[in-house]
Amino acid sequence: MTPRQRRMTLVAVIVAGVALAGTLALRAFRDNVMFYFDPTKVAAGEVQAGQRFRLGGMVEKGSLMRTPGTLEVNFIVTDFKHRVPVRYANVLPDLFKEGAGMVAHGRLDASGTFVADEVLAKHDENYMPPEVARSLAAGKDAADSKAAGGSY
Amino acid sequence: MLVELGHFSLVLAMLMSAAQAWFGLAGPALRQPQWSAVAYSAVAGQLLFVGLAAAALLHAFIGNDFSVLYVASNSNSALPTFYRIAAFWGAHEGSLLLWICVLCLWTVAVALRSHHLPRPFASRVLGVLGLVSFGFMLFTLATSNPFRRLLPAALDGRDLNPLLQDFALAVHPPILYAGYVGLSVGFAFACATLIEGRTGQDWARWMRPWTIISWAFLGCGIALGSWWAYYELGWGGYWFWDPVENASFMPWLMATALIHSLAVTDKRGLFKSWTLLLAIGAFSLSLLGTFLVRSGVLVSVHSFAADPARGVFILTFLVIMIGGALSLYAWRAPRLVSSAGFALVSRESMLLFNNILLVVATAVVFGGTLAPLIAETLGLGTLSVGPPYFSPSFMVPVLPLLALLGVGMHARWRRGGLGDARRPVLTIAALAVILGLAICLGAYASRSVLAWVGATLGCWLILSSLIDPVDRMRRKLSLPAAIVGMSMAHIGLGVFVLGVTLVETATVERDVALRAGQGVQLAGYTFTYEGGENIAGPNYNGYRGHVVVTRNGSTVAQLTPEKRNYWVQGSVMTEAGISASWTRDLFAALGEDVGAGAWSLRLQYRPLIRFIWFGALIMAIGGIVTLFDRRYAYASVASAETADATTQRATP
Numbered sequence: 001m002t003p004r005q006r007r008m009t010l011v012a013v014i015v016a017g018v019a020l021a022g023t024l025a026l027r028a029f030r031d032n033v034m035f036y037f038d039p040t041k042v043a044a045g046e047v048q049a050g051q052r053f054r055l056g057g058m059v060e061k062g063s064l065m066r067t068p069g070t071l072e073v074n075f076i077v078t079d080f081k082h083r084v085p086v087r088y089a090n091v092l093p094d095l096f097k098e099g100a101g102m103v104a105h106g107r108l109d110a111s112g113t114f115v116a117d118e119v120l121a122k123h124d125e126n127y128m129p130p131e132v133a134r135s136l137a138a139g140k141d142a143a144d145s146k147a148a149g150g151s152y
Numbered sequence: 153m154l155v156e157l158g159h160f161s162l163v164l165a166m167l168m169s170a171a172q173a174w175f176g177l178a179g180p181a182l183r184q185p186q187w188s189a190v191a192y193s194a195v196a197g198q199l200l201f202v203g204l205a206a207a208a209l210l211h212a213f214i215g216n217d218f219s220v221l222y223v224a225s226n227s228n229s230a231l232p233t234f235y236r237i238a239a240f241w242g243a244h245e246g247s248l249l250l251w252i253c254v255l256c257l258w259t260v261a262v263a264l265r266s267h268h269l270p271r272p273f274a275s276r277v278l279g280v281l282g283l284v285s286f287g288f289m290l291f292t293l294a295t296s297n298p299f300r301r302l303l304p305a306a307l308d309g310r311d312l313n314p315l316l317q318d319f320a321l322a323v324h325p326p327i328l329y330a331g332y333v334g335l336s337v338g339f340a341f342a343c344a345t346l347i348e349g350r351t352g353q354d355w356a357r358w359m360r361p362w363t364i365i366s367w368a369f370l371g372c373g374i375a376l377g378s379w380w381a382y383y384e385l386g387w388g389g390y391w392f393w394d395p396v397e398n399a400s401f402m403p404w405l406m407a408t409a410l411i412h413s414l415a416v417t418d419k420r421g422l423f424k425s426w427t428l429l430l431a432i433g434a435f436s437l438s439l440l441g442t443f444l445v446r447s448g449v450l451v452s453v454h455s456f457a458a459d460p461a462r463g464v465f466i467l468t469f470l471v472i473m474i475g476g477a478l479s480l481y482a483w484r485a486p487r488l489v490s491s492a493g494f495a496l497v498s499r500e501s502m503l504l505f506n507n508i509l510l511v512v513a514t515a516v517v518f519g520g521t522l523a524p525l526i527a528e529t530l531g532l533g534t535l536s537v538g539p540p541y542f543s544p545s546f547m548v549p550v551l552p553l554l555a556l557l558g559v560g561m562h563a564r565w566r567r568g569g570l571g572d573a574r575r576p577v578l579t580i581a582a583l584a585v586i587l588g589l590a591i592c593l594g595a596y597a598s599r600s601v602l603a604w605v606g607a608t609l610g611c612w613l614i615l616s617s618l619i620d621p622v623d624r625m626r627r628k629l630s631l632p633a634a635i636v637g638m639s640m641a642h643i644g645l646g647v648f649v650l651g652v653t654l655v656e657t658a659t660v661e662r663d664v665a666l667r668a669g670q671g672v673q674l675a676g677y678t679f680t681y682e683g684g685e686n687i688a689g690p691n692y693n694g695y696r697g698h699v700v701v702t703r704n705g706s707t708v709a710q711l712t713p714e715k716r717n718y719w720v721q722g723s724v725m726t727e728a729g730i731s732a733s734w735t736r737d738l739f740a741a742l743g744e745d746v747g748a749g750a751w752s753l754r755l756q757y758r759p760l761i762r763f764i765w766f767g768a769l770i771m772a773i774g775g776i777v778t779l780f781d782r783r784y785a786y787a788s789v790a791s792a793e794t795a796d797a798t799t800q801r802a803t804p
Contacts, residue, residue: 024545028544
């Protein structure tokens with residue numbers, strides 16, 4: 001091969017390889033990205049059936065129920081406007097508690113219960129995931145203005 | 153008073169860095185050689201004042217001065233002294249000061265080791281470093297001053313985040329930063345080269361050791377962080393593809409590409425402009441990492457505070473530094489031309505593949521890390537990208553990289569081919585395939601193809617790295633440090649690959665609820681929960697469980713996982729109980745009291761997980777060993793200049 005052919009072969013190999021890697025990465029990306037929904041969006045039916053997503057919001061006070069002696073827990077996630085029941089059967093993270101923000105990964109079942117396979121509560125008690133904070137703020141404003149409207 | 157002195161020292165240090173930048177860069181440009189000497193003095197002044205500032209903050213921490221906001225927010229009188237020192241870099245403001253300290257130390261090291269460099273070049277390098285340090289000091293003083301007073305003073309501090317009260321995490325930031333910030337030295341060398349329009353390749357040899365040291369520190373820092381996450385976050389993972397982990401991993405990947413590309417430039421004078429671009433890229437990624445972590449745009453354990461002003465400042469700084477460097481590159485790089493050619497299968501082409509694959513791997517990580525940010529900005533919804541994207545996509549460039557590595561190490565320069573190494577390489581390839589099968593089927597009864605591929609690649613790397621040293625020893629030839637170090641680093645990579653492969657394919661994990669006396673089977677081990685008791689520590693109280701692990705009736709480990717409640721911050725922490733050995737880790741973490749006398753527990757069996765961190769450590773040590781090679785025992789500036797003259801042939 002002449003140097004020119006050699007160079008061209010090299011370039012062709014590289015371009016083909018990079019293109020292949022790019023295609024595969026994009027595919028993996030498309031198949032594995034997870035979207036975030038809050039209870040309001042879930043209630044609005046924005047989630048497609050069977051879609052795996054992240055649910056975020058606050059664990060409603062007094063909603064945590066445990067089946068004694070097992071891992072199974074049920075609780076309700078709220079953004080002050082809508083509520084979604086959640087079922088989970090693994091170890092809960094340290095900072096998970098009623099009245100605190102959390103994010104769960106999972107799917108909705110036929111009855112509308114969110115079956116979580118992973119629950120995240122972040123590592124600082126003051127910390128609130130930004131998207132959860134936004135959902136809660138929006139929900140709270142709506143609830144407050146409703147209350148204000150009622151008092152007139 | 154001391155605190156105000158610290159603040160004032162930091163302001164003076166910033167002025168010193170401005171002087172260093174101005175005299176360092178303007179001296180050679182305006183042909184005022186004595187100005188360069190001023191740049192050196194400015195470095196000394198900066199060391200003094202940065203040292204004073206750091207000492208003042210350290211003093212405030214050790215002396216529990218809760219009239220300083222940063223100390224009050226991150227320390228407590230009940231905190232053990234060691235962690236009071238570590239609390240220095242436990243949050244945003246202090247970690248920036250640590251950044252500044254580390255950069256200052258690197259600058260001093262460059263100044264001390266610059267006697268073999270041409271004076272104008274050294275002066276420009278210091279100038280560029282001065283610019284970087286000026287930017288960071290301005291940032292610290294303007295948006296994140298650690299010396300801010302809290303009036304009236306707090307009675308006691310809010311304590312250090314309990315997650316950070318740990319040895320590995322106390323030492324993780326300084327080591328990681330040494331690597332992160334060390335890349336600025338390579339960046340400064342690259343900028344100085346471009347400013348001067350040097351057309352030779354001598355700069356590659358000057359830059360190499362600095363890049364290798366920072367790369368080694370960065371690797372150690374990342375490994376320490378991973379080890380910490382494994383035992384301290386409580387749930388047994390070693391890598392989460394968390395944005396902040398990625399932020400340190402991307403510069404590491406780029407620096408890995410850079411040290412390989414530097415080898416070609418140094419040895420053969422090829423890839424010159426590419427090498428410079430990589431040096432700029434590696435430091436840009438470490439700046440970008442700082443931006444991602446410190447601006448609070450990304451959600452993570454590490455993002456201490458979200459303050460938009462900080463984000464805007466770092467972004468501006470990022471644009472100025474990177475934009476400036478890239479413009480300089482666009483202006484000057486076309487002058488750098490390489491004349492030599494090389495064969496399709498040669499060391500040069502193999503290192504070219506190495507570079508391309510590493511850059512593709514960086515791009516994969518980069519895309520996944522920034523996609524949520526971009527989607528959010530464009531209003532496409534809030535999305536998250538996790539391991540299901542990263543793990544398979546990352547393998548696409550990395551598997552061929554590992555496969556080619558074993559060949560690339562033995563390919564000859566220039567003319568190409570494998571030469572005498574052809575037969576041993578082929579033998580070892582066959583051997584690795586068989587060994588891989590033996591490990592998967594024999595030792596772990598794993599039928600996964602991926603496990604076999606990974607195990608084969610691991611064996612392939614380890615064995616093929618041994619060919620050259622063994623051959624040299626047999627023929628009683630000398631064994632230069634460069635070869636020893638390179639082989640070590642590649643063996644370390646092989647060990648790492650073996651570890652990751654088996655952890656990923658043969659781990660067994662279960663979450664269970666157990667009453668005292670109940671047990672559960674896991675990968676041939678029986679984990680029995682034997683109850684527990686309440687405990688009290690210096691700044692926490694908690695519960696300690698006892699888990700006895702038996703195999704074939706005999707006890708192999710007693711695990712004592714803990715649940716701690718740190719009373720100052722009111723936060724709950726999981727301390728995992730781990731029994732470590734070369735071949736496997738047995739892991740138990742306490743969940744919570746789930747009623748009816750039972751506790752929830754997470755139990756894991758993880759084979760070869762120690763190989764991951766051990767491999768990373770060998771890699772880093774290998775890098776350090778190469779620094780003892782004779783090629784870095786510089787002769788003199790004169791000989792470097794002659795070399796420069798002889799290589800200044802430009803052909804299309």
